[in-house]
Amino acid sequence: MNLxxxxxxxxxxxxxxxxxxxxxxxxxxxIDALVGAHIVFKCENLQRGGAFKFxxxxxxxxxxxxxxxxxxxxxxxxxxxxxxxxxxxxxxxITAHVVVPEGAVKAKVDAIVAAGATVHRCAPxxxxxxxxxxxxxxxxxxxxxxxxxxxxxxxxxxxxxxELLAQDRRIDTILFPVGGGGLASGCSIAAHGMNPxxxxxxxxxxxxxDAARSLEAGQRVGPFTPDTICDxxxxxxxxPNFHVLREHGVxxxxxxxxxxxxxxxxxxxxxxxxxxxxxxxxxxxxxRNPERVAGRHVGAVLTGGNVDLDDLPW
Amino acid sequence: MNLxxxxxxxxxxxxxxxxxxxxxxxxxxxIDALVGAHIVFKCENLQRGGAFKFxxxxxxxxxxxxxxxxxxxxxxxxxxxxxxxxxxxxxxxITAHVVVPEGAVKAKVDAIVAAGATVHRCAPxxxxxxxxxxxxxxxxxxxxxxxxxxxxxxxxxxxxxxELLAQDRRIDTILFPVGGGGLASGCSIAAHGMNPxxxxxxxxxxxxxDAARSLEAGQRVGPFTPDTICDxxxxxxxxPNFHVLREHGVxxxxxxxxxxxxxxxxxxxxxxxxxxxxxxxxxxxxxRNPERVAGRHVGAVLTGGNVDLDDLPW
Numbered sequence: 281m282n283l284x285x286x287x288x289x290x291x292x293x294x295x296x297x298x299x300x301x302x303x304x305x306x307x308x309x310x311i312d313a314l315v316g317a318h319i320v321f322k323c324e325n326l327q328r329g330g331a332f333k334f335x336x337x338x339x340x341x342x343x344x345x346x347x348x349x350x351x352x353x354x355x356x357x358x359x360x361x362x363x364x365x366x367x368x369x370x371x372x373x374i375t376a377h378v379v380v381p382e383g384a385v386k387a388k389v390d391a392i393v394a395a396g397a398t399v400h401r402c403a404p405x406x407x408x409x410x411x412x413x414x415x416x417x418x419x420x421x422x423x424x425x426x427x428x429x430x431x432x433x434x435x436x437x438x439x440x441x442x443e444l445l446a447q448d449r450r451i452d453t454i455l456f457p458v459g460g461g462g463l464a465s466g467c468s469i470a471a472h473g474m475n476p477x478x479x480x481x482x483x484x485x486x487x488x489x490d491a492a493r494s495l496e497a498g499q500r501v502g503p504f505t506p507d508t509i510c511d512x513x514x515x516x517x518x519x520p521n522f523h524v525l526r527e528h529g530v531x532x533x534x535x536x537x538x539x540x541x542x543x544x545x546x547x548x549x550x551x552x553x554x555x556x557x558x559x560x561x562x563x564x565x566x567x568r569n570p571e572r573v574a575g576r577h578v579g580a581v582l583t584g585g586n587v588d589l590d591d592l593p594w
Numbered sequence: 595m596n597l598x599x600x601x602x603x604x605x606x607x608x609x610x611x612x613x614x615x616x617x618x619x620x621x622x623x624x625i626d627a628l629v630g631a632h633i634v635f636k637c638e639n640l641q642r643g644g645a646f647k648f649x650x651x652x653x654x655x656x657x658x659x660x661x662x663x664x665x666x667x668x669x670x671x672x673x674x675x676x677x678x679x680x681x682x683x684x685x686x687x688i689t690a691h692v693v694v695p696e697g698a699v700k701a702k703v704d705a706i707v708a709a710g711a712t713v714h715r716c717a718p719x720x721x722x723x724x725x726x727x728x729x730x731x732x733x734x735x736x737x738x739x740x741x742x743x744x745x746x747x748x749x750x751x752x753x754x755x756x757e758l759l760a761q762d763r764r765i766d767t768i769l770f771p772v773g774g775g776g777l778a779s780g781c782s783i784a785a786h787g788m789n790p791x792x793x794x795x796x797x798x799x800x801x802x803x804d805a806a807r808s809l810e811a812g813q814r815v816g817p818f819t820p821d822t823i824c825d826x827x828x829x830x831x832x833x834p835n836f837h838v839l840r841e842h843g844v845x846x847x848x849x850x851x852x853x854x855x856x857x858x859x860x861x862x863x864x865x866x867x868x869x870x871x872x873x874x875x876x877x878x879x880x881x882r883n884p885e886r887v888a889g890r891h892v893g894a895v896l897t898g899g900n901v902d903l904d905d906l907p908w
Contacts, residue, residue, distance in 0.1 A: 304618030306640060326620060330866050552644050552899040554868055585866040589906060 281520050284435035286473025289466065292339040292432075293439040299338045299371045303327050303440070305447045305579075308550040315566045317573040320448045321547075322440060325555045325585030329395075331512075332437055332463055332583050333364035333427075339436030340425040341368040349374050352422035356402075356409035358384030358392075359512060360584055361427035366397035377422055379412045381405070387588060428462030429518035438466030440581065445474055450577040457561045457583055458482035458491040458532055459513040461521025467581070468528035481572065482525065482532035483561035485510045485540065491517040492532040495525060509537045509593055512558035512584060533572070535564035541593050543567065547582070556584045557593060595834050598749035600787025603780065606746075607753040610652040613685045617641050617754070619761045619893075622864040629880045631887040634762045635861075636754060639869045639899030643709075646751055646777055646897050647678035647741075653750030654739040655682040663688050666736035670716075670723035672698030672706075673826060674898055675741035680711035691736055693726045695719070701902060742776030743832035752780030754895065759788055764891040771875045771897055772796035772805045772846055773827040775835025781895070782842035795886065796839065796846040797875035799824045799854065805831040806846040809839060823851045823907055826872035826898060847886070849878035855907050857881065861896070871907065873897045 284292075305320045312319055324332035341353060352375035355365050362378040369376035376397040380389055381404035393399055402412040417424050425433065445451055454471050458464045464482050471478040484492050487507035494500045500522045506514035517525070525532075535543075543563035547553050562580040566573060598606075619634045626633055638646035655667060666689030669679050676692040683690035690711040694703055695718035707713055716726040731738050739747065759765055768785050772778045778796050785792040798806050801821035808814045814836045820828035831839070839846075849857075857877035861867050876894040880887060 301621070304620075304637075304640075306618075307615070309642075323618075325866050326618075328623075548903060552639050552868070554866070554903070589862060589868070589903065590908075592903060594904075 281523055282431050283520055283524060284431045284438070284466070284469060286469055288431065288435040289438040289470045289473065292435040293442060295342045296335055296338040296436060296439060299328070299368070300335055301326065301328050302443060305444065306551050306553065310550050311546065311563070315570050315573065317566070317570070317575060318450070318577045319566065320451060320579050321551065322444045322579055322581045323553060324440060325553060325559060325582050329360065329364045329367045330584055330586040331360035331364065332440060332581070333360040334367060335439050336433035336436030336462055337361065337364035337368035337425065338371065340430060340432040341372050341374070343432045344423060348423055352377060352420060353425050354413050354416045354422045355379070355425050355427065356413045357427050358388055360586055363388065363391050363395060365425055366392045366395035370396045375422070377416045377420065379409050379416070381409060428460030429520055433462050434466040436466065437463040438470035441467050441470035442474065444579045448577065448579065451579040452477065453479040453481065453573055453576045453578040455481040455483060455562050455565065455578055456581040457513055457558050458484050458517065459558065460515040461491065461517040461525060463581065463583065464530065465521040465524035468524050468530055472528055480528055480530045481565065482530050483565035484532050484534055485513055485561060486534045486536050488513050489534050491522065491525065492534055494522050495530070495532055510540060510558040510561060512556060513561070533565040533569050535561050535568060539564035539568060545594060553582065554585055554587060554589065555582050556587050559583045595837055596745050597834055597838060598745040598752070598780070598783060600783055602745065602749040603752040603784045603787065606653040606749040607756060609656045610649055610750060610753060613652050613682070614649055615640065615642050616757060619758065620865050620867065624864050625860065625877070629884050629887065631880070631884070631889060632764070632891045633880065634765060634893050635865065636758045636893055636895045637867060638754060639867060639873060639896050643674065643678045643681045644898055644900040645674035645678065646754060646895070647674040648681060649753050650747035650750030650776055651675065651678035651682035651739065652685065654744060654746040655686050655688070657746050658737060662737055665734060666691060667739050668727050668730045668736045669693070669739050669741065670727045671741050672702055674900055677702065677705050677709060679739055680706045680709035684710045689736065691730045691734065693723050693730070695723060742774030743834055747776050748780040750780065751777040752784035755781050755784035756788065758893045762891065762893065765893040766791070767793040767795065767887055767890045767892040769795040769797060769876045769879065769892055770895040771827055771872050772798050772831065773872065774829040775805065775831040775839060777895065777897065778844065779835040779838035782838050782844055786842055793890070794842055794844045795879065796844050797879035798846050798848055799827055799875060800848045800850050802827050803848050805836065805839065806848055808836050809844070809846055824854060824872040824875060826870060827875070847879040847883050849875050849882060853878035853882060859908060867896065868899055868901060868903065869896050870898045870901050
């Protein structure tokens with residue numbers, strides 16, 4: 281299995297430094313008191329493109345040889361990865377082809393177009409998306425950049441961990457949302473590369489708890505129908521990503537959509553950040569499981585802020 | 595006139611450090627390109643209490659002798675200063691009396707109560723507010739903490755400047771909104787205390803351009819009726835504050851409410867921060883006057899983020 285090592289993550293950090301933002305960390309005295317721990321929120325919602333996805337996309341784009349880069353990159357994602365790849369391609373002056381299913385949110389597609397990518401429409405099925413992306417790879421010679429199962433993407437996402445630990449050296453616990461597992465696997469490798477004693481937690485919606493079920497079963501479960509407002513976490517965890525989470529002893533905590541919405545509101549009222557439902561899973565998991573982190577120094581990743589302010593879920 | 599010096603600001607920075615947040619700075623490649631300058635946004639919207647006001651309030655509260663502190667503090671403000679003083683008093687375990695006019699926004703009053711302050715209602719006139727505050731000073735012995743004309747408050751607000759210059763040493767220009775002038779005067783003294791060559795700009799809504807008119811006339815204009823969406827900037831600039839702005843050669847730039855709303859949207863789309871209309875004046879001023887800052891390194895203060903997400907002005 282093609283997995284990144286901590287050395288790849290260190291390389292990625294250097295590679296993306298000219299393009300990515302060093303995102304700030306924020307703390308709230310009140311949230312600390314509610315949970316009974318010292319919590320540091322890593323604000324990837326303030327990353328370029330509004331989500332951590334830019335790290336992985338930029339690492340993939342800037343890992344290519346000049347020759348490969350000249351033929352462009354391809355992905356199928358109407359969400360944050362598609363937008364991140366479009367922006368990353370723009371930083372290198374190359375073409376990004378983004379396959380977008382019919383029915384994708386118009387604002388997200390507009391952002392992808394604004395970043396200079398070429399949008400290709402397809403039917404709203406996984407098979408159609410993969411077929412269209414493969415067709416583009418064949419016809420253009422562009423490189424496919426998978427949203428989470430790609431080792432360059434995993435390494436790029438992992439770069440937030442050294443940044444976070446430099447911002448607060450006392451962190452002994454890291455908590456991240458789990459979707460396809462690109463962030464979760466990159467952060468797990470980076471965290472244990474820096475300090476094998478760091479405790480790792482994932483957060484997952486009850487309506488898309490495939491990673492929790494997979495870890496409990498000891499093998500990756502099959503496709504499922506997600507039922508959650510956390511649109512970034514509806515994906516089945518990737519095979520390499522699942523492998524990393526199991527190897528690194530990640531415990532995945534489940535949260536309800538109602539808890540997610542309450543956590544979004546609390547993040548706004550206490551920290552003045554607006555995050556996606558997917559991001560708020562980490563605070564929801566802390567509030568539901570305070571005994572898991574009692575007295576610990578927790579780095580919690582707020583993954584993205586690409587929400588429509590005119591259509592908040594409350 | 596009782597004005598703070600740079601030494602008072604340095605003292606304030608040490609005094610409030612255990613309580614205030616070091617707020618992050620954010621940058622946008624696209625906004626830099628739009629303006630033609632290197633712009634660093636100082637995110638006081640992410641300060642404790644959601645606004646820079648906590649700096650001044652904390653400095654005032656922690657400047658008091660134990661004996662004075664025991665009698666509490668008083669102010670008349672239903673806005674960010676009232677909330678900031680309530681939180682600051684809470685950090686010292688003392689009483690805050692906040693005089694609130696009838697008709698004040700319920701959410702803001704609720705926040706003041708939640709921070710443990712005692713709220714006193716009065717008629718919605720300046721005279722009634724000042725009379726009620728004076729009455730409380732007389733009856734309780736509490737110390738009045740004026741929102742902007744108080745030298746401890748001005749010094750506290752100025753603490754954001756050394757923080758900002760440490761975050762980006764190339765800054766040669768500082769831009770802040772101007773309301774009563776507590777922030778503007780504190781930042782002017784701090785900036786020129788660190789580097790007399792720093793260029794200073796204020797931003798003011800056209801419908802509350804009393805500081806611009808006062809500086810143009812060479813003397814402070816009288817009371818006026820504000821007409822602007824920027825609720826934090828409807829105040830007449832204070833006498834000592836005006837004096838400082840004139841001494842430090844601050845140029846105040848006017849912006850329209852429409853420009854402010856457009857700037858709020860741009861700050862959200864590019865930086866994923868939600869700020870008050872008052873804060874967005876700085877970006878509006880940059881977009882309207884790019885020739886003033888061409889090629890410069892600008893520190894622009896985003897003053898607060900206490901908006902109702904369910905009632906955004908667009």
